Amino acid sequence: MTPYDDLMAFQRETEALSQVAGRLGWDQETMMPRGAAPQRAEEMAAMQSVLHARRVAPQVAEWLEKIDAATLDDVGRANLRHIRRDYDRASRVPAALAARIARVTSEAQGIWAEARANDDFASFAPTLTEVIALKREEGQALAAGGDVYDAMLQDYEPGTTGAEIEAMFGAMRPVMSDLRAAVREAEAPPRLTHSFDEPAQMKLTRQLARAFGYDMSHGRVDKAVHPFSSGSGLDVRITTRTNETDPFNCFYSTIHEVGHAAYEQGIDRAHLLTPVGQGVSMGVHESQSRIYENQIGRSRAFTGWLYGQMREAFGDFGVADAETFYRVVNRVHDGYIRTEADELQYNLHVLMRFDLERALVSHDLQVADLEAAWNDRFEADFGYRVDRASNGVLQDVHWSVGLLGYFPTYSLGNLYAGCLHEALRAAIPDLDVQLAQGDTSAATGWLREHVQSHGGVFEPREVIERATGQAPSEEPLLRYLTAKFSELYSL
Amino acid sequence: MTPYDDLMAFQRETEALSQVAGRLGWDQETMMPRGAAPQRAEEMAAMQSVLHARRVAPQVAEWLEKIDAATLDDVGRANLRHIRRDYDRASRVPAALAARIARVTSEAQGIWAEARANDDFASFAPTLTEVIALKREEGQALAAGGDVYDAMLQDYEPGTTGAEIEAMFGAMRPVMSDLRAAVREAEAPPRLTHSFDEPAQMKLTRQLARAFGYDMSHGRVDKAVHPFSSGSGLDVRITTRTNETDPFNCFYSTIHEVGHAAYEQGIDRAHLLTPVGQGVSMGVHESQSRIYENQIGRSRAFTGWLYGQMREAFGDFGVADAETFYRVVNRVHDGYIRTEADELQYNLHVLMRFDLERALVSHDLQVADLEAAWNDRFEADFGYRVDRASNGVLQDVHWSVGLLGYFPTYSLGNLYAGCLHEALRAAIPDLDVQLAQGDTSAATGWLREHVQSHGGVFEPREVIERATGQAPSEEPLLRYLTAKFSELYSL
Numbered sequence: 001m002t003p004y005d006d007l008m009a010f011q012r013e014t015e016a017l018s019q020v021a022g023r024l025g026w027d028q029e030t031m032m033p034r035g036a037a038p039q040r041a042e043e044m045a046a047m048q049s050v051l052h053a054r055r056v057a058p059q060v061a062e063w064l065e066k067i068d069a070a071t072l073d074d075v076g077r078a079n080l081r082h083i084r085r086d087y088d089r090a091s092r093v094p095a096a097l098a099a100r101i102a103r104v105t106s107e108a109q110g111i112w113a114e115a116r117a118n119d120d121f122a123s124f125a126p127t128l129t130e131v132i133a134l135k136r137e138e139g140q141a142l143a144a145g146g147d148v149y150d151a152m153l154q155d156y157e158p159g160t161t162g163a164e165i166e167a168m169f170g171a172m173r174p175v176m177s178d179l180r181a182a183v184r185e186a187e188a189p190p191r192l193t194h195s196f197d198e199p200a201q202m203k204l205t206r207q208l209a210r211a212f213g214y215d216m217s218h219g220r221v222d223k224a225v226h227p228f229s230s231g232s233g234l235d236v237r238i239t240t241r242t243n244e245t246d247p248f249n250c251f252y253s254t255i256h257e258v259g260h261a262a263y264e265q266g267i268d269r270a271h272l273l274t275p276v277g278q279g280v281s282m283g284v285h286e287s288q289s290r291i292y293e294n295q296i297g298r299s300r301a302f303t304g305w306l307y308g309q310m311r312e313a314f315g316d317f318g319v320a321d322a323e324t325f326y327r328v329v330n331r332v333h334d335g336y337i338r339t340e341a342d343e344l345q346y347n348l349h350v351l352m353r354f355d356l357e358r359a360l361v362s363h364d365l366q367v368a369d370l371e372a373a374w375n376d377r378f379e380a381d382f383g384y385r386v387d388r389a390s391n392g393v394l395q396d397v398h399w400s401v402g403l404l405g406y407f408p409t410y411s412l413g414n415l416y417a418g419c420l421h422e423a424l425r426a427a428i429p430d431l432d433v434q435l436a437q438g439d440t441s442a443a444t445g446w447l448r449e450h451v452q453s454h455g456g457v458f459e460p461r462e463v464i465e466r467a468t469g470q471a472p473s474e475e476p477l478l479r480y481l482t483a484k485f486s487e488l489y490s491l
Numbered sequence: 492m493t494p495y496d497d498l499m500a501f502q503r504e505t506e507a508l509s510q511v512a513g514r515l516g517w518d519q520e521t522m523m524p525r526g527a528a529p530q531r532a533e534e535m536a537a538m539q540s541v542l543h544a545r546r547v548a549p550q551v552a553e554w555l556e557k558i559d560a561a562t563l564d565d566v567g568r569a570n571l572r573h574i575r576r577d578y579d580r581a582s583r584v585p586a587a588l589a590a591r592i593a594r595v596t597s598e599a600q601g602i603w604a605e606a607r608a609n610d611d612f613a614s615f616a617p618t619l620t621e622v623i624a625l626k627r628e629e630g631q632a633l634a635a636g637g638d639v640y641d642a643m644l645q646d647y648e649p650g651t652t653g654a655e656i657e658a659m660f661g662a663m664r665p666v667m668s669d670l671r672a673a674v675r676e677a678e679a680p681p682r683l684t685h686s687f688d689e690p691a692q693m694k695l696t697r698q699l700a701r702a703f704g705y706d707m708s709h710g711r712v713d714k715a716v717h718p719f720s721s722g723s724g725l726d727v728r729i730t731t732r733t734n735e736t737d738p739f740n741c742f743y744s745t746i747h748e749v750g751h752a753a754y755e756q757g758i759d760r761a762h763l764l765t766p767v768g769q770g771v772s773m774g775v776h777e778s779q780s781r782i783y784e785n786q787i788g789r790s791r792a793f794t795g796w797l798y799g800q801m802r803e804a805f806g807d808f809g810v811a812d813a814e815t816f817y818r819v820v821n822r823v824h825d826g827y828i829r830t831e832a833d834e835l836q837y838n839l840h841v842l843m844r845f846d847l848e849r850a851l852v853s854h855d856l857q858v859a860d861l862e863a864a865w866n867d868r869f870e871a872d873f874g875y876r877v878d879r880a881s882n883g884v885l886q887d888v889h890w891s892v893g894l895l896g897y898f899p900t901y902s903l904g905n906l907y908a909g910c911l912h913e914a915l916r917a918a919i920p921d922l923d924v925q926l927a928q929g930d931t932s933a934a935t936g937w938l939r940e941h942v943q944s945h946g947g948v949f950e951p952r953e954v955i956e957r958a959t960g961q962a963p964s965e966e967p968l969l970r971y972l973t974a975k976f977s978e979l980y981s982l
Contacts, residue, residue, distance in 0.1 A: 012533070020537070035709040039510070043507045235530055
């Protein structure tokens with residue numbers, strides 16, 4: 001046994017325990033009896049305590065010291081990179097600070113939920129101030145003199161910087177604003193008006209999951225309040241939700257989560273329960289969920305097939321033909337809420353959060369001024385004013401639980417999806433012929449080969465570059481959105 | 492913080508982790524996608540490795556040394572007793588032997604399953620020989636010079652001995668054999684002949700669970716191949732199964748598992764996630780499942796109510812009246828399989844396994860002679876010969892996975908249930924009036940107060956003595972069975 005073998009054996013057990021903790025989370029959202037919550041909190045805390053102890057275990061440092069990276073292959077070096085990054089991160093943050101963040105964010109979530117219910121930002125502001133101060137302290141410990149926000153980003157999108165993101169997002173904003181303004185002046189497609197049986201939605205949603213290559217022998221589909229994907233390797237479960245008047249919520253939540261799950265299911269099995277055996281970053285993860293959901297799932301070709309499936313499942317639901325259906329699916333609509341936004345406007349929500357949270361971290365913006373800053377920026381980008389805090393600054397849970405640096409990965413994912421989509425279309429010119437039959441296998445096969453199978457072997461940016469032959473850029477996404485919505489709205 | 496506080500804080504985390512491991516087991520039997528099995532094996536092994544390390548942690552020994560038991564109350568002393576017993580057990584067995592047992596029994600289970608499918612005991616015999624040799628070695632390490640089988644018993648029924656069980660079982664055998672012979676000569680009640688819709692069975696089974704006080708806000712009912720109860724404290728889940736032609740399989744599996752679950756749900760909440768926060772032994776556990784299932788669930792009064800519920804759920808199912816239904820439920824039938832045996836014959840199966848496994852452990856019986864010994868004993872007790880190994884010596888998984896000393900707890904449970912039932916009837920003379928209304932609350936309330944709430948505070952034998960005012964004995968069970976089946980079969 002070399003020191004690398006020892007480290008990997010230890011790590012394999014850690015990864016297995018981490019999967020167990022993830023499964024507990026899945027259970028909590030799907031199966032757990034409601035009265036079990038207090039006990040579950042102790043079970044989760046015990047698992048986290050075990051995992052933390054392993055992350056900062058002295059023998060990990062010893063092994064890391066002894067290993068000669070030059071003797072390893074690409075995969076070995078990638079594993080080492082992940083382990084070293086986790087170890088450094090865990091050991092740089094003082095235990096007392098980590099414990100304090102855990103406690104404060106756990107309480108903050110409840111305070112946020114109550115503030116949101118009361119549309120009362122002021123009652124949440126002191127808590128948010130504390131969360132940001134603590135996360136800033138953590139960021140300083142991690143940054144070791146470098147940029148604090150950049151250090152925060154590494155937890156979600158290793159290798160990227162705030163400046164890099166700012167450049168890309170800055171280029172996206174005016175194009176999307178203009179496109180959005182033009183769309184809003186054009187004639188809108190109709191909406192769905194019928195009611196859709198929920199068991200039939202679940203049946204069709206499972207069919208959609210399979211159509212997108214979701215492997216039911218290594219996963220399952222259940223209902224949850226907020227859809228999510230959970231687990232890596234041989235056990236990757238997804239959830240969705242149903243709403244009688246909005247079956248697209250169910251179907252596109254499923255396709256989105258199948259994108260995440262396909263990434264985890266599609267990683268080379270040789271990497272099972274190793275550090276590279278998971279999706280490499282939140283951004284690349286989101287690129288998979290978004291390209292499944294939007295570039296493929298909301299394409300004219302695929303919605304043509306979906307229209308037929310919905311007719312079979314629900315009969316005549318008031319949409320006359322496939323072309324109208326395509327327009328209904330891609331309808332651009334006003335709203336305040338990020339998670340309900342359409343493909344065109346979604347990124348405007350994210351760009352705004354990125355700028356605001358970066359300003360909060362850098363002290364350029366104070367929490368006391370956050371609500372006003374939010375409302376002004378929203379009005380500037382969307383053309384109407386936020387009517388209440390739950391539709392504005394209080395809508396997302398993220399900041400309350402200390403997620404700073406997470407929001408931009410949503411739009412990075414869209415941006416990566418744009419890059420991958422151009423490369424995919426170039427590689428498979430007749431893709432629409434297959435999508436029109438409900439056959440996504442060529443598309444998902446290409447993504448599996450060029451993105452998913454690698455897991456964490458390459459850094460996020462490198463994944464996109466290797467798959468597309470080019471550095472990530474906002475341009476492909478902007479070309480795609482402009483072409484799609486100009487055509488849809490006859491601009 | 493006293494050393495006791497430190498120990499208990501550590502132990503609380505261990506108990507939480509043990510609950511997590513249990514929940515993984517539940518998931519495996521109910522929800523897990525089939526392709527996840529290899530990964531799950533690693534997850535379970537990682538959890539067991541964490542739990543083992545905690546059981547033999549040096550700081551536990553240090554705390555145990557420092558604590559002055561005289562300063563503790565009853566509960567504290569009981570917690571200490573459990574922790575010390577676990578620590579001694581875990582540290583007496585050499586790690587290499589424990590690992591070998593884990594590996595061999597894991598393989599043995601597959602070999603047993605194949606041998607059973609082929610009705611070929613010879614192909615399993617070498618493996619069983621190895622399992623018994625390893626478990627004997629473990630037993631010797633645990634016995635420290637004492638009786639090896641007694642040492643094995645401590646894992647399942649602390650405080651009891653083989654000699655004590657032999658005396659009770661020896662007294663049971665002739666009485667049950669005679670009763671059985673008389674019943675077989677009498678006229679048999681009819682059988683069910685209709686078919687019973689499975690969703691309706693599940694609906695009624697949940698109603699039955701609630702009727703027996705199962706708390707759905709701290710549990711849930713799912714289907715599994717082999718019914719079981721899982722978890723302690725605030726999350727105690729049960730499973731059942733359905734069979735279109737045999738709804739009793741579903742209903743009485745549920746009631747049985749509710750008995751186990753009620754024990755765990757009924758433990759004083761002050762003991763949550765502490766060593767005394769679980770059922771004290773397999774025997775006392777089985778006393779709860781059996782008294783729910785048999786003495787209450789198969790009573791004339793309760794089956795009268797159940798008959799009405801089944802008429803409501805299934806319409807006329809070919810049983811004319813409640814009295815006939817009572818006889819159908821309690822029908823004594825020939826068979827080879829322990830788990831399918833009726834209340835009267837079940838213990839004859841267990842007594843036989845107890846004698847055989849004790850002889851195997853003491854070298855009085857060789858594995859090579861086990862099948863013949865089984866078949867001869869079966870013929871002596873049941874009056875007909877085993878037709879094939881899967882109906883005989885290969886029917887149970889227990890020995891293959893190294894469970895030696897476990898079988899007798901099934902009949903100990905029945906014996907304890909007999910004791911508790913006499914005390915319960917004496918305490919609540921009009922119990923049948925309530926049972927006839929489907930109201931088990933007085934019965935389950937008495938059991939909760941006198942047995943369940945104590946968890947592991949008292950030793951198993953003491954639990955029964957405190958509840959009944961008498962030492963455990965086979966006599967109440969024999970009186971109950973003799974009276975019930977003499978009356979049922981007009982002997």
